[in-house]
Amino acid sequence: MNLHRTPIPVNEAVEKIMEHSRTGETEYIGINEADGRVIAEDLVATHPIPPFHKSPYDGFALRSKDTTHLSKDNPGRFVVTETVGAGSRASGFMKEGETVRIMTGAEIPPGADCVAMFEICQTEEKGDQSWMTLKRPMDPNQNIILQGSETTINEKLVSKGSRVNPGVKALLATFGYAKVKVYKKPVVGVFATGTELLEVEEELIPGKIRNSNAYMIVSQIERAGAEARYLGKLVDNLPTCFQAVASAIQDVDFLITTGGVSVGDFDLMPEIYEKLGAEVLFNKVAMRPGSVTTAASVQGKLLFGLSGNPSACYVGFELFTFPILQRHLGRTHPYHRTVQATLGRDFKKANPFTRFVRGFIEYEEGKVVVYPAGLDKSAVVSSLAYTDALIMLPGGTRGFKQGDRVEAVLLEDLKGGQKL
Numbered sequence: 001m002n003l004h005r006t007p008i009p010v011n012e013a014v015e016k017i018m019e020h021s022r023t024g025e026t027e028y029i030g031i032n033e034a035d036g037r038v039i040a041e042d043l044v045a046t047h048p049i050p051p052f053h054k055s056p057y058d059g060f061a062l063r064s065k066d067t068t069h070l071s072k073d074n075p076g077r078f079v080v081t082e083t084v085g086a087g088s089r090a091s092g093f094m095k096e097g098e099t100v101r102i103m104t105g106a107e108i109p110p111g112a113d114c115v116a117m118f119e120i121c122q123t124e125e126k127g128d129q130s131w132m133t134l135k136r137p138m139d140p141n142q143n144i145i146l147q148g149s150e151t152t153i154n155e156k157l158v159s160k161g162s163r164v165n166p167g168v169k170a171l172l173a174t175f176g177y178a179k180v181k182v183y184k185k186p187v188v189g190v191f192a193t194g195t196e197l198l199e200v201e202e203e204l205i206p207g208k209i210r211n212s213n214a215y216m217i218v219s220q221i222e223r224a225g226a227e228a229r230y231l232g233k234l235v236d237n238l239p240t241c242f243q244a245v246a247s248a249i250q251d252v253d254f255l256i257t258t259g260g261v262s263v264g265d266f267d268l269m270p271e272i273y274e275k276l277g278a279e280v281l282f283n284k285v286a287m288r289p290g291s292v293t294t295a296a297s298v299q300g301k302l303l304f305g306l307s308g309n310p311s312a313c314y315v316g317f318e319l320f321t322f323p324i325l326q327r328h329l330g331r332t333h334p335y336h337r338t339v340q341a342t343l344g345r346d347f348k349k350a351n352p353f354t355r356f357v358r359g360f361i362e363y364e365e366g367k368v369v370v371y372p373a374g375l376d377k378s379a380v381v382s383s384l385a386y387t388d389a390l391i392m393l394p395g396g397t398r399g400f401k402q403g404d405r406v407e408a409v410l411l412e413d414l415k416g417g418q419k420l
């Protein structure tokens with residue numbers, strides 16, 4: 001066992017991984033399956049919005065030139081020729097002195113160039129005929145949503161590499177994208193290693209613990225938009241682990257193992273990488289937790305040897321696996337967003353390595369404040385439930401104080417808000 005490892009800075013480790021990144025293949029899927037997927041072609045307007053001049057109000061369509069002289073003392077009386085609802089079209093060309101009852105969303109009748117809301121019009125009816133009286137002038141194009149005023153044909157509305165959210169989906173539907181070209185989800189295999197591991201349905205027995213990492217990582221993979229394939233847990237036995245890893249590589253785009261990457265007697269991953277002939281990109285990172293995180297490349301695939309310690313495993317995934325999955329998914333910005341924040345309470349423990357404290361974001365009086373979430377130890381699992389950000393504390397000889405400016409890596413938004 002080689003006990004000497006050279007730690008490299010976090011950003012270098014990320015770069016080494018991203019050197020192996022490529023954009024994945026594409027596929028067409030139905031619009032209903034598109035939520036959260038990344039579009040692989042620009043979303044382009046196939047027609048103007050609106051596609052025709054339309055009314056924003058329920059009211060009367062008119063020729064503005066028939067209204068120029070109108071006032072309270074000099075009202076105008078118009079013949080109502082027909083009623084047009086959204087989805088219908090006027091039958092004729094509007095002539096002098098005429099008006100059309102028009103509903104919100106309906107096409108402006110040819111010849112008309114303004115709409116007066118019902119609220120400013122008086123109507124009277126006699127038999128089959130009705131009239132409308134108006135007491136004010138209207139401007140040309142008043143209360144008309146002009147064709148193409150929102151978007152013109154061929155305008156690029158959403159760039160390829162964007163994730164489908166409800167708004168993107170509305171646009172896909174608007175422009176008739178029943179099938180959507182998206183990037184295929186990379187398949188990420190997950191093995192949990194450790195003789196101590198029990199599955200979730202097993203009774204706890206002395207000396208053993210339940211395998212939480214596999215479930216956590218599967219969730220992280222899915223949160224990242226990729227497809228997780230849990231391949232099971234492995235006891236710390238070299239031939240078994242080697243066989244399992246060697247054969248799994250064939251079936252997945254990326255392979256994650258948790259545990260067994262440190263220097264213990266039963267930490268088998270370093271030997272497995274060697275037996276596989278894998279190129280180890282790094283096996284020690286100048287960070288806490290997750291310093292033992294290892295990445296290796298074999299047969300054009302990346303293996304992530306994440307730590308067995310739950311917090312280290314969690315952080316290792318978000319820093320190193322997340323961005324390459326995003327790149328594979330065609331995301332133009334593959335990294336988690338970071339934000340300048342104020343530290344919400346003291347963090348006294350100094351560390352020579354950069355520390356990624358599991359934390360949560362609050363917005364207080366217009367400021368972003370980030371609080372550590374519970375115990376900050378590599379072996380801790382309980383603080384992860386409250387984690388929506390990683391507080392990045394640079395290595396050094398001093399701790400940090402409440403009020404210090406820090407950088408926070410945003411992972412998700414966990415909290416609801418107040419009633420408006």
Ligand SMILES: Nc1nc2c(c(=O)[nH]1)N[C@H]1C(S)=C(S)[C@@H](COP(=O)(O)OP(=O)(O)OC[C@H]3O[C@@H](n4cnc5c(N)ncnc54)[C@H](O)[C@@H]3O)O[C@H]1N2
Binds near residue numbers: 292312
């Ligand atoms: N002599 C040294 N000892 C250790 C070092 C070191 O540099 N020198 N590094 C420490 C650090 S830092 C970490 S982090 C851990 C990393 O350990 P491994 O990645 O080898 O993981 P294991 O030994 O398999 O397990 C560690 C810990 O995590 C628990 N575990 C493992 N798998 C799971 C799982 N699927 N779900 C929940 N918990 C899991 C396991 O039971 C252990 O308690 O090494 C330090 N040691």
Ligand code: MOO
Binds near residue numbers: 378
């Ligand atoms: O790698 Mo360990 O997680 O630094 O604590």
Ligand SMILES: [Mg+2]
Binds near residue numbers: 261267
């Ligand atoms: Mg170990």
